[in-house]
Amino acid sequence: xxxxxxxxxxxxxxxxxxxxxxxxxxxxxxxxxxxxxxxxxxxxxxxxxxxxxxxxxxxxxxxxxxxxxxxxxxxxxxxxxxxxxxxxxxxxxxxxxxxxxxxxxxxxxxxxxxxxxxxxxxxxxxxxxxxxxxxxxxxxxxxxxxxxxxxxxxxxxxxxxxxxxxxxxxxxxxxxxxxxxxxxxxxxxxxxxxxxxxxxxxxxxxxxxxxxxxxxxxxxxxxxxxxxxxxxxxxxxxxxxxxxxxxxxxxxxxxxxxxxxxxxxxxxxxxxxxxxxxxxxxxxxxxxxxxxxxxxxxxxxxxxxxxxxxxxxxxxxxxxxxxxxxxxxxxxxxxxxxxxxxxxxxxxxxxxxxxxxxxxxxxxxxxxxxxxxx
Numbered sequence: 006x007x008x009x010x011x012x013x014x015x016x017x018x019x020x021x022x023x024x025x026x027x028x029x030x031x032x033x034x035x036x037x038x039x040x041x042x043x044x045x046x047x048x049x050x051x052x053x054x055x056x057x058x059x060x061x062x063x064x065x066x067x068x069x070x071x072x073x074x075x076x077x078x079x080x081x082x083x084x085x086x087x088x089x090x091x092x093x094x095x096x097x098x099x100x101x102x103x104x105x106x107x108x109x110x111x112x113x114x115x116x117x118x119x120x121x122x123x124x125x126x127x128x129x130x131x132x133x134x135x136x137x138x139x140x141x142x143x144x145x146x147x148x149x150x151x152x153x154x155x156x157x158x159x160x161x162x163x164x165x166x167x168x169x170x171x172x173x174x175x176x177x178x179x180x181x182x183x184x185x186x187x188x189x190x191x192x193x194x195x196x197x198x199x200x201x202x203x204x205x206x207x208x209x210x211x212x213x214x215x216x217x218x219x220x221x222x223x224x225x226x227x228x229x230x231x232x233x234x235x236x237x238x239x240x241x242x243x244x245x246x247x248x249x250x251x252x253x254x255x256x257x258x259x260x261x262x263x264x265x266x267x268x269x270x271x272x273x274x275x276x277x278x279x280x281x282x283x284x285x286x287x288x289x290x291x292x293x294x295x296x297x298x299x300x301x302x303x304x305x306x307x308x309x310x311x312x313x314x315x316x317x318x319x320x321x322x323x324x325x326x327x328x329x330x331x332x333x334x335x336x337x338x339x340x341x342x343x344x345x346x347x348x349x350x351x352x353x354x355x356x357x358x359x360x361x362x363x364x365x366x367x368x369x370x371x372x373x374x375x376x377x378x379x
Contacts, residue, residue, distance in 0.1 A: 017055065018055060018056065020048075020051055020055070021048045021049075021051045021052035021055065021056065021060075021064045022048075022064070024044045024045070024047050024048035024051065025044075025045060025048045025064060025067050025068055025071070027041065027044050028041035028042065028043075028044030028045040028048060028068075029041065029045070029068075029071040029072075029075070031044065032071075032072070032075050033075060033078075042093070042094075042097075045068045045071075045072070045094065045097060046097040046100070048064060048068065048101075049061075049064060049065055049068060049097045049098050049100055049101030050097075050100055050101050050104055051101075052064040052065075052101050052105075053100070053101035053102060053103070053104030053105035053108070054104055054105070054108060056105070057105075058102070058105050058106070058109070061101050061102055061105045062102065064098075064101065065097075065098030065099070065101055065102065066098070068094055068097065068098055069091070069094050069095055069098055072090060072091060072094040073091060073094075076090055076091065129159075129184055129187050129188050129191065130146060130159055130160070130187065130191070132144060133160070133161070133162035133358070134162065137162070137164050137169050138164075138169070139295075139362055139363040140169060140239065140360045140361070140362060140363070141331050141332050141360060141361045141363060142162055142332060142358075142359070142360045143331070143332035143333040143335075143336050143358075143359050143360075144160055144162075144336070144356070144357065144358045144359070145336045145340060145355075145356070145357045146158060146160075146354070146355070146356045147305075147340065147354065147355045147356075147357075148354050157175060157176030157177065157183030157184070157186065157187060157354070158173075158174070158175050158176070158303045158305065158354045158355070158356035159172070159173070159174045159175075159176065159187045159190060159191060159356065160172060160173045160174070160301070160356055160358040161191050161194055161195065162358070162360070163194070163195060163198050163199075165198050165199050166199070167202060167203075167238065168238045168239050168240050168241045169238070169239040169360075170198045170204075170207075170236070170237065170238050170239075171235075171236070171237040171238075171239070171301065171358065171360070172190075172191075172194050172234060172235070172236055172237075173234070173235050173253065173301040173302070173303065173356060173358050174187075174190055174232050174233060174234035174235070174253070174276075174303075175232065175233045175234075175253065175303045175304055175305075175356070176190070176232045177231055177232065185218075186215070186218070186232065189214055189215060189218045190211060190214075190215065190232060190234075190276070192214070193210060193211040193213075193214035193215070194207070194211055196210075197210035197211060203288065204236045204238055204247060204248075204249040204288045205249065205285055205287065205288060207236060207249075208234075208236060208249055208251060208276065208285060209279075209285070211234070211276055212276050212277070212279045213279075215232065215276055215277045216277070216279060219277065231252075231274075231275040231276065231277040231278050232251075232275055232276040232277050233251060233252040233253040233254075233275045233276075233304070234251040234252070234253050234275070234276050235248065235249070235250055235251065235253040235254075235255075235256060235269070235301060236248070236249040236251070236288075237249075237256065237299070237301065238288075239293065239360075239362075240290075240293075244292065244293055244294045244295055244362070245290055245291065245292055245293050246290070246291055246292075246293040246299065247288045247289070247290050247291075248267065248269035248288060248289050248290075248291055249269065249273075249286070249287075249288040249289075250269035250270070250272040250273060250286065251272070251273050251274065251275050251276050251285075252272050252273060252274055252275035253272070253275075253303075254302055254303065254304055254306070254307045255267060255268050255269060255272075256269075256299055256300060256301045256302075257299075257300040257302070257319050257320060257323070258291075258292075258293070258297055258298070258299060258300070259297060259298040259299075259300055259323065259329055259335055260294060260296065260297035260298075261296075261328050262324060262328055263324065264300075264319060264320050264321075264323045264324045265320055266320050267291045267299075268289075269288075269289045269291070270286055270287065270289040271286050272286070273285050273286035293362055294362070295362050295363070295364050296361075296362065296363075296364055297361070297362060298329055298331070298332055298335050298359055298360065298361040298362075299359065299360050299361075299362075300319065300335055300339070300357070300358075300359045301357070301358040301359070302319065302339075302355070302356070302357050302358075303353075303354070303355060303356045303357075304353060305353040305354050305355030305356065306319060306339065306343055306355055306357065307319070308353060309343050309346055309347050309353075309355075310346075310347065311346050311347065311348065312348055317342075317343055317346045317347075319339065322342050322346065323335075323338065323339060323342065326338045326342065329361075331361050332359035332360055332361045333359075335359045335361075336357050336359050339357060340355075340357070343355065
């Protein structure tokens with residue numbers, strides 16, 4: 006069944022009925038015969054595009070019935086003029102039904118494509134665990150448009166012998182190409198996070214995996230296929246964390262009523278640009294006190310614009326929403342606030358990862374060689 010795009014207001018559903026009423030009134034009172042016929046044809050086609058089959062048939066029946074009543078009123082019901090008018094009206098009603106069936110068929114095909122895209126997105130980007138030790142975790146991926154269920158934003162959370170490690174990244178581009186890059190990126194992260202003792206060497210491992218994958222792509226894709234990423238390591242037994250920024254938006258720390266940016270020093274080059282020979286920046290240690298929430302976002306949040314073109318600033322806008330009850334509350338408030346800020350469809354996907362250090366308990370880091378929970 007055709008359905009209205011979320012970009013259109015609900016009152017558009019009444020457009021076919023208004024066109025039918027206007028066309029019939031015009032025909033009834035115009036000095037010439039049936040000047041309102043274009044409005045009736047437009048009503049039928051519009052109903053087919055916007056409404057269900059049942060409502061489209063109802064609109065078509067109203068048009069045919071109204072025109073037949075007018076032919077009786079004008080005394081043309083039994084002559085060739087009346088017959089031709091009714092034939093034209095029935096044809097217009099059938100056009101609306103045809104439009105409705107074509108759109109419905111394409112809608113069913115689109116639903117199949119959406120379901121496949123959603124399955125691929127879930128397979129590549131599974132939901133993180135809700136709890137690791139004293140850390141409560143939540144995540145959200147939201148496409149720019151409801152029709153686009155697959156994209157290049159990614160996140161991952163993994164318990165390792167070195168602490169809980171986090172990744173949030175934004176792959177240039179969308180579609181299956183971006184999903185392939187996300188798959189390589191997350192696979193490299195999950196493997197290297199278990200083995201590399203520091204974030205810099207972890208980033209180097211991910212870089213090498215991406216460069217190996219890019220050998221099978223064109224020269225243009227190799228030059229432009231970069232990935233911004235932020236790596237984070239929650240330090241065991243300490244109220245702190247370590248950050249390594251690879252050209253990605255900085256994270257935020259939400260504590261009581263305060264939301265502030267956690268700058269990770271000088272942002273380095275994005276992943277996939279290691280061939281430029283620029284030395285990677287060093288990780289930075291930052292506080293992560295008990296009861297606070299760490300918020301990691303992609304540029305779908307920081308580059309969201311309002312109607313005047315101003316960028317959304319979580320540090321300013323979220324401060325009035327606190328204090329927050331946990332990571333899911335932070336994400337829910339953020340998504341609602343971004344939607345209010347933009348006032349319509351966004352231009353980019355949005356991935357958000359949040360974790361709260363709870364007041365009780367300590368992280369239990371598995372011994373080296375044991376099987377950690379993912």
